[in-house]
Amino acid sequence: MKHDHSKERIKKMCDMLGEDFDSPKCQAMAEQVKACPTCKVYYDTVKKTVLLCKQNDCEEELPAEVNSRLMKLLDL
């Protein structure tokens, strides 16, 4: 029974991983996974992965020459 319960909890947690982490549903899930060490580490590492990817992304300014070629192409 313990095995099935854990399986169910993992499935529930994984189902939540497509949601916003700060949504109430995910916040509640974050609380629930504290009872399952494996789930907690998994959940935390997914969350941190997304954070690192976000931090690694930096918006680039449109290069002036790219903008100028675009305006010329569009005859603007």
Next chain:
Amino acid sequence: MDETILVEKAKDGDKAALAQLVQTYSGKIYNLALRILRNKEDAEDILQETFLTVVEKLHTFDGRSGFFTWIYRIATNASLMKLRKKKLVFKDIANEDDYNDSIESRVFVDWTQDPSINVYDEEIKKKIDEAVNKLSDIYRSVFVLRDIEGLSIKETSAILNISEENVKIRLRRARQFLRDILSEYFEERVVN
């Protein structure tokens, strides 16, 4: 000026209105394409292709979706077409049930509290780039729109023309895929 009025003016052939729309969206479209294709020359191609399509098809834009959704849809589709043409082979999560079962039997190392794991480390930046590059087109587009661009599930669903449920499924798989690739590297760093 209100964007709806600008769009109407541009539809009527007002070049100044079109130029204003181009200035509003060119940076956003360039970055979106860059995030999906991860190549500056490709991003410029998509930028040009997107606005040529906008000019060509603007008369068909009926305003049912916002202009933002419409132009993002054009740019995302063009980026995905280009990505597919590159014929890269991507890995995928084969079977979700098997994957979920594997979580239960695996031992995970918690690397989230290690202060050395941050994006100021050049090697880590490279690993993150490599991991995102391995995401297949359908997952990469959702991941970029949701987690990098910060768009809502509804907006992403409208841009990609897929259901909101499908957005969530694809985002979940993208996040799990990236977690697995990066964790393999981070766990090794933490253990050693």
